[in-house]
Amino acid sequence: MKQVHSSFAEAVKDIKDGSTLMVGGFGLVGIPENLILALVETGVKDLTVISNNCGVDDWGLGLLLRNKQIKKMIGSYVGENKEFERQVLSGEIEVELVPQGTLAEKIRAGGAGIPAFYTPAGVGTPIAEGKEVRVFNDKEYLLEESFTADFSLVRAWKADKMGNLIYNKTAQNFNPIMAAAGKVTIAEVEELYDAGELAPEQIHTPSIYVQRLVVGKQQKRIERLTVRK
Numbered sequence: 001m002k003q004v005h006s007s008f009a010e011a012v013k014d015i016k017d018g019s020t021l022m023v024g025g026f027g028l029v030g031i032p033e034n035l036i037l038a039l040v041e042t043g044v045k046d047l048t049v050i051s052n053n054c055g056v057d058d059w060g061l062g063l064l065l066r067n068k069q070i071k072k073m074i075g076s077y078v079g080e081n082k083e084f085e086r087q088v089l090s091g092e093i094e095v096e097l098v099p100q101g102t103l104a105e106k107i108r109a110g111g112a113g114i115p116a117f118y119t120p121a122g123v124g125t126p127i128a129e130g131k132e133v134r135v136f137n138d139k140e141y142l143l144e145e146s147f148t149a150d151f152s153l154v155r156a157w158k159a160d161k162m163g164n165l166i167y168n169k170t171a172q173n174f175n176p177i178m179a180a181a182g183k184v185t186i187a188e189v190e191e192l193y194d195a196g197e198l199a200p201e202q203i204h205t206p207s208i209y210v211q212r213l214v215v216g217k218q219q220k221r222i223e224r225l226t227v228r229k
Contacts, residue, residue: 001161001162001195002161002162002163002207002210002211002212002213003211003212003213004161004192004212004213004214004215005212005213005214006214007038007214008034008035008037008038008188008214008216009038009041009042010214011035011038011186011188011212011214012035012038012039012042012151012153012186013042015039015042015044015150015151016044017044017045017046017047018046018047018048018071019044019047019048019150019151020047020048020049020050020148020149020150020151021047021048021049021050021149021150021151021152021153022049022050022051022107022147022149022151022152022153022174022178022181022182023036023049023050023051023061023152023153023178024051024152024153024154024155024171024173024174024175024178024179025051025052025060025155025171025173025174025175026052026053026170026173026174027052027053027079027223028055028056028059028060028220028221028222028223029170029171029173029223030155030167030168030170030171030172030173030174030175031055031060031061031155032153032154032155032186032187032188033059033060033155033188033218033219033221034188034214034216034218035153035186035188035214036055036060036061036063036064036153037063039064039069040063040064040067040069043067043069044069045068045069045071046069046071047064047069047070047071047072048070048071048072048073048074049061049064049070049072049073049074049075050074050075050103050107050147050149050178051073051074051075051174052075052076052077052100052103052173052174053075053076053077053078053079053081054070054073054075054078054079054081054084055079055081056079056080056081056223057080057081057082057083059221062081062083062084065081065083065084065087065093066083068092070093071093071094072093072094072095072096073093073094073095073096074095074096074098074103074147075095075096075097075098075103076097076098076099076100076103077100078097079223080223080224097127098127099121099122099127101119101121102119102121102122102144104174104177105117105119105144106144106145106146106147107146107147107174107177107178107181108177108180108181109146109147110146110147110148110149110180110181111148111177111178111179111180111181111209112180114146115145115146116143116144116145116146117143117144117146118134118136118141118142118143118144119141119142119144120139120140120141120142121142122142123140123141123142124140127142128142131143131144146181147181148181148182148183149178149181149182149183150182150183150184151182151183151184151185151186152178152179152181152182152184152185152186153178153186153188154175154178154179154185154186154187154188154205155167155171155175155187155188155189155218156171156175156187156188156189156190156204156205157171157189157190157191158189158190158191158192158193158198159187159189159191159192159193159198159210159213160192160193160194160195160196160197160198160207161192161193161194161195161213162195162207163187163207163208163209163210163211163213164198164203164205164206164207164210165179165187165189165203165204165205165210166198166202166203166204167204167205168190172204175205176204176205179205179209179210180205180209184211184212185209185210185211185212186211186212186213186214187205187210187212187213187214188214188215188216188218189213189214189215189216190215190216190217190218191215192213192215
């Protein structure tokens, strides 16, 4: 059985200054919002965060950004975040922008124990600066090193007490690959079941990748809502 924490604060209490974190989600979909809120409360700083984007100004990773707790952001999209844009332009935060497919593969490869791989994405652009280029079948490819993290914070719909996870629809975005690439993976879940209650063929993340569980209710904010007049 995996450790089931009684609070989000307890689940993140050993994340220290200078840690590297992977944080699941795409926009505000599938983000571990309560774990992020707990990190805001701890005041931990100088974090390197690997995530597709940095939330919005008042929610998700945008809260850590506003508190100046993020030293470096690695992602593929600046998004709907004016504070992120301001910090980038003022030089207050270090940013590494990675093509979205490359970002996903760097994380997946890290979780699979693959140190590097070749990709055509970014050839002939500033992304290629300082990277090895090789030719395969008359086409140029960049050598990209994989990512791992001290901690992965992920969000799941269902979990059992062994740590097997099921994600809800598009919350499968970056969460499964990040769960495999963290030295310690903390899963924020909506529903917790006894071992054996979840069908094996429905499991997205096997328990071997998960170290901690915490149960909570999410607000599930929408980044941008468009409705008919």
